[in-house]
Amino acid sequence: MFFGYAHSESYCFFYPAIDTQYASGFSEETFAKIKVGMTEAEVRQILGAPLEIVGGSRWFFTEDGKCTWGDWAWLVRAVNFKEGRVDEMLHFVAYD
Numbered sequence: 001m002f003f004g005y006a007h008s009e010s011y012c013f014f015y016p017a018i019d020t021q022y023a024s025g026f027s028e029e030t031f032a033k034i035k036v037g038m039t040e041a042e043v044r045q046i047l048g049a050p051l052e053i054v055g056g057s058r059w060f061f062t063e064d065g066k067c068t069w070g071d072w073a074w075l076v077r078a079v080n081f082k083e084g085r086v087d088e089m090l091h092f093v094a095y096d
Contacts (some may be wrong), residue, residue, distance in 0.1 A: 009095045011073045016093070019072035023051045023061040031061065031077055031089070038086045043079055050079075057081045064096065 012018040025048040033046055043059070050059035057080060064074040078090040 009071050009073045011093060011095075016073075017066075017075050019064060019067040019070075020074040021051065021063045021066045022077075023048060026061045026077070028077075031091070034079060034086060034089055036086050036088065040081060040084055043086060047079075058090075064094065 052060040
């Protein structure tokens with residue numbers, strides 16, 4: 001009996017970042033230096049330019065789609081701003 005193919009992203013334990021695209025110059029070490037209250041200029045100095053800015057206040061330094069032969073979970077690394085200062089750092093695995 002054929003059940004078909006159910007599409008879903010899986011987490012790659014051997015290479016968690018397999019499907020994660022990173023902003024130029026980004027590293028987990030520099031991302032860890034970002035603290036609540038920093039200005040946009042301070043974040044840009046540490047992390048460089050984001051890959052995408054959503055709603056003017058959420059800066060994404062990673063995005064989905066690096067792996068060309070499969071669809072895997074990806075590592076979200078983003079910074080939220082409120083009134084020009086860091087409000088929160090987003091650091092999680094996305095299954096989308």
